[in-house]
Amino acid sequence: MTININLDVILAKRKMKSNELARLVGITEQNLSILKTGKARAIRISTMDAICRHLECQPGDILEYIKDDQE
């Protein structure tokens, strides 16, 4: 996987729990877990918008592109 999901890091920085973020964003904890574990195939703009709004961050803080040879 070349896209890293740094949601755990941002959550820790904001001292917010996953279930709280899921509730605020309006998605299930299971879906948030899919996102955190990197199993998600796609992320809706509306979901990203809600996550960024509640975590006060930019999409680039959550999604990070890593070259295959750097993995």
Place this chain on the structure above:
Amino acid sequence: MDNLSKIKIFSKQFYFLLSFLLIAIPLFNIGFWTLINYLPETLININTAGNPITPTKLTIELQLIGFIVSLLPLAALLYCIINIRKLFSFYSKGVIFSFEHVILFKKTARALMLWVVFKIVYDSAVSVIFTFSNPPGQRLLKIGLSSGEITTLFVGGIIFIIAWVMDEGRILNEEKELTV
């Protein structure tokens, strides 16, 4: 009522109907070959391809051979019903797209095509069995493909295509499930 609720309700009913058929069809087959000498001719003619010149009762050996050969299309038919029943079992639980569905559709299509082959063998065997008491030279071996078999082959082909469509549906469903 939404579509999924309708699917669940009707699938449950179809599941019970198919469960009944799973018991009734083998019982009918056993009854048919056991009581063949006592059944009205009209009922027998529906299922046979050849008629004796002089109506005679089948010997127990011929009855047994007929029954054994009838197990071929019966097995294919029951296998087909088992697969469709499993499919409706999934539908009644609200599971519409999964890899199992694709496999079940393919198995059903194969079972239908196998049934056609076995039905031809069975009808041919029955034509021999029913004319076995005729004098030499008057016995009959009929091999043929009726409209029923052609229709079944056609349906089997359609189900195969549906299986591929279902596979595409499964991929789309997986995409949807993994979209956050």
